[in-house]
Structure formats: C-alpha cells, structure tokens
Amino acid sequence: MPCRRRLVLSFLVSSVLCMPLVTADAQTTCNATTPSAAPTCNLTLNATTTVAHLLQLTLSTSTPTALASPVVTTYDSSAAAGSANEYPVGATGPAVTVKANRGWTLTISSSTNFWSFAADATYQKCRPGGGTYPICTGSSNATAGKASSDLVWSTNATTGFAILSTSVAQISNNANGSSAGPFTIYYRVKWNYATDVPGTYTLPVVFTITGQ
Numbered sequence: 739m740p741c742r743r744r745l746v747l748s749f750l751v752s753s754v755l756c757m758p759l760v761t762a763d764a765q766t767t768c769n770a771t772t773p774s775a776a777p778t779c780n781l782t783l784n785a786t787t788t789v790a791h792l793l794q795l796t797l798s799t800s801t802p803t804a805l806a807s808p809v810v811t812t813y814d815s816s817a818a819a820g821s822a823n824e825y826p827v828g829a830t831g832p833a834v835t836v837k838a839n840r841g842w843t844l845t846i847s848s849s850t851n852f853w854s855f856a857a858d859a860t861y862q863k864c865r866p867g868g869g870t871y872p873i874c875t876g877s878s879n880a881t882a883g884k885a886s887s888d889l890v891w892s893t894n895a896t897t898g899f900a901i902l903s904t905s906v907a908q909i910s911n912n913a914n915g916s917s918a919g920p921f922t923i924y925y926r927v928k929w930n931y932a933t934d935v936p937g938t939y940t941l942p943v944v945f946t947i948t949g950q
Contacts, residue, residue, distance in 0.1 A: 791840055795947040798833035798920065803943075805829045805889075808929040816929040822890040822899040825926035831891070833920035834945055840915040841950030845906035846923070848886040849942040855883065858936035886941055888928040895924045906946065913950060 768779035805828040806812075812826035819825050836844055887901035893909065900907055909921055 789839065791949065792838055793840070793842060793947050793949050794837040795844070795945060796835045796837075797945065798835075802940075803829050803831045803925065805925060805927055808927070808934065812927075813929045813931055813934075816927075819928070822901065822926065822928075823897050825890055825899070825928050828889070828925035828927040830895075831923035831925050831943075832945075833922045834909065835917070835919035835921075836910070836912075836947055837917045838912070838915045838947070838949070841911075841913045842915065843911040843948045843950060844909045844918075844921070845946045845948070846891060846902070846909055847906045847944050847946070848889070848902045848904055849944050851886050851904055852883040853886065853888075853939040853941045856938040856940075858938075861936040884930075884933055884939060888930075889941055889943075890926045890928070891943075892924050892926075893921050899924075899926055902941070902943065909945075911950070 765781055768781050770777035770779040772778075806826070808816075808826065815824070815826050834844065836842060886903055889902045890899040891902055892898040892900065909923075910918060912918055
C-alpha cells in the first residue's frame with residue numbers, strides 16, 4: 739500500500755506539471771454552458787500603453803521684449819529708488835505656461851552677467867566696460883558694463899521685484915504635476931547716467947522647467 743500511494747502521488751504530480759498553462763489573455767474563444775436559463779461566457783483582453791514624461795514650457799510670444807527707453811525722469815528715479823519695486827517700469831514681458839504630468843519647477847535667470855551693447859550709430863562712443871565689452875579710451879572709471887541685476891522681474895506689476903542674474907530664481911513649482919499659468923512676467927530697469935550711454939542693450943532671459 740505505501741508503494742502504491744507513492745506511485746499514485748507521483749503520477750498526479752507528473753500530470754499537473756504536464757498540463758499546459760492557460761491565461762485569460764491567451765483565450766480567444768469561450769463556450770457558454772451555464773447557467774442553463776441564460777448561459778454566458780466572457781473573454782478578457784488587456785489594453786496597455788506607456789505614458790511618457792511630459793514637460794511642456796510655452797511662452798506667449800517669440801518677439802523680444804521691448805523695454806521702455808529711459809528719459810531724464812527714469813534716470814533720476816532710478817538713482818532715488820529705495821528698492822527694486824521703485825525702479826522705473828520697463829515693460830510687461832511674456833506670459834509663461836507649464837503643462838506636465840509629473841512634478842516640476844519653473845525658474846528664471848539671465849544667460850550672462852552683463853548686457854550686450856551695440857554703440858549708437860551717431861554717437862559712436864564706447865561705454866565704460868571691461869571683459870567682453872569695449873573700454874572707453876582714457877576712461878578712468880572702467881566698469882564691467884551694465885549688470886544683469888539692473889533688470890528686475892516679478893509676477894506682480896507693482897511689487898515683489900527681484901534682480902535677474904545667472905543664478906536661477908523660482909517662479910513657481912508643483913510637486914504633483916499639472917497645468918499651471920500663465921505667469922505674466924513684469925520688468926523694471928535701473929538706469930545710470932555714467933554707464934548707460936547711447937546704444938542698444940540686450941540681455942537674454944532664460945526660462946527653465948525642470949522635472950522633480
């Protein structure tokens with residue numbers, strides 16, 4: 739008897755191991771047999787997809803922001819300003835929109851520490867400067883040029899202005915991911931009689947979205 743039991747057990751185990759594995763995904767046909775009143779059967783087929791990382795940053799325009807040209811009163815108010823909130827109004831910048839399906843941080847910075855400068859065609863004078871900027875001949879107080887920090891920004895038209903630099907500053911963030919914005923950027927500018935001579939000044943402003 740013990741031997742027979744062992745043989746029977748061995749046979750049953752072997753039979754189980756040899757049975758083909760069948761999963762719901764593999765079935766393409768079923769037969770309705772029960773209940774007798776209304777037999778039913780069902781088949782299951784999975785639907786699958788892969789969701790990519792989505793981080794989209796959009797500016798409302800590709801046109802450079804035209805800052806208001808300074809006049810005597812704006813030079814004077816710059817000198818008298820007690821904070822960046824009191825600098826002369828420069829312009830309303832772009833509106834920035836974020837769309838993402840994961841966490842993100844939106845930042846602003848300048849790509850350089852100083853504005854680039856093209857001398858006025860009529861005046862044709864260099865400006866006090868150093869490094870990549872022309873130094874005025876005989877200048878006794880050459881500086882590094884117009885600093886990027888002379889441009890200040892905020893998402894509020896009247897307050898909260900902060901200097902722009904190559905160090906990133908946060909505009910907004912969302913740890914869970916979502917659509918956000920538009921965030922309208924407002925600019926003010928500090929002007930200086932001694933260094934801001936006639937010419938065209940350009941400062942690249944960089945908006946960056948980074949996934950968390």
